[in-house]
Amino acid sequence: MNTPSLATVKTLFARSHNCCAFPGCTSPVVEDTGTVTAEICHIRAFSPRGPRYDKDQTPEERNSAANLVLMCGRHHKIIDTETRNYSTAALLKIKQEHEGQAPAAISPAGTRVAQQLLSNYTQISVVGNSGNVAIQSPGAIQAKSLTIRTTKTKISVTSPPGSIGASRELVAYCQHLIDRYQDYQKADRTGKTDFKYAAIHLALKRKFGVQWKLLDESQFEEVAAFLQYRIDQTIIGKLNRTKGRPNYSSFDAWQRGA
Numbered sequence: 001m002n003t004p005s006l007a008t009v010k011t012l013f014a015r016s017h018n019c020c021a022f023p024g025c026t027s028p029v030v031e032d033t034g035t036v037t038a039e040i041c042h043i044r045a046f047s048p049r050g051p052r053y054d055k056d057q058t059p060e061e062r063n064s065a066a067n068l069v070l071m072c073g074r075h076h077k078i079i080d081t082e083t084r085n086y087s088t089a090a091l092l093k094i095k096q097e098h099e100g101q102a103p104a105a106i107s108p109a110g111t112r113v114a115q116q117l118l119s120n121y122t123q124i125s126v127v128g129n130s131g132n133v134a135i136q137s138p139g140a141i142q143a144k145s146l147t148i149r150t151t152k153t154k155i156s157v158t159s160p161p162g163s164i165g166a167s168r169e170l171v172a173y174c175q176h177l178i179d180r181y182q183d184y185q186k187a188d189r190t191g192k193t194d195f196k197y198a199a200i201h202l203a204l205k206r207k208f209g210v211q212w213k214l215l216d217e218s219q220f221e222e223v224a225a226f227l228q229y230r231i232d233q234t235i236i237g238k239l240n241r242t243k244g245r246p247n248y249s250s251f252d253a254w255q256r257g258a
Helices: 006-016 073-081 086-101 109-123 166-184 198-210 217-232 236-240 252-255
Strands: 037-040 068-072 124-126 133-135 141-143 147-149
Touching: 006 037, 006 068, 006 086, 006 109, 037 073, 037 109, 068 073, 068 086, 073 198, 166 198, 166 217, 166 236, 166 252, 198 217, 217 236
Parallel strands: none
Antiparallel strands: 037 068, 124 147, 133 141
8 A cells, every 4th residue: 555545534634623733833734715735744654765664564554544644734844854853752642632632523525635635645746837848758748737646756857948957057056055065964963953964955945945956047046045044054154154264155256166
């Protein structure tokens, strides 16, 4: 079983009382307009590389209601990134406290919400860019917007003309800053960060809403400034600044090799 069953998701929605399970969060599972915004979250990951993976679980157990909880997208990212704070035990406690009340009745509207939650869980959408999407050209599928159903965990999308990803120099400088951030984090032995190498990519996605290479090149300076700020906020970055040492070169200086 690669996905939760509809019956399982119906149960989750009924127990959620239409609210994100994260403590203190009031974000609804489904808006008054009918838009479903919450996400299905695994407490113990489904895949071996996921957070809190338990090798002794069966696929059925991984997709059971006992191992799933509904949260808004923001808090889903937080629990899967800040794993030091959100262990299996911590999430099971959050789930128990949130769902401890008697389950609400499953109405026809609840069934529709569960179907949409499950649909969102099983599909990947490529939208919001001005170029066409081409797959395995020649003989490619081309479209302004493409919805892909796949068993693969990653999909590669070519950056459209006019985007940051379409410029080698812009990509190279952003990657230079990302590498600098990760180098600084790698050298941090305080133990205050967890899942820190992927954190910068997640932070970029939260900030800009899409993969940074797909952003219009007019947003390059904003992306670079965001990365520079994150570098400056690392332990080593702060130490360098107190000693008057630069953490990175500007884009112009980097182009000159300075």
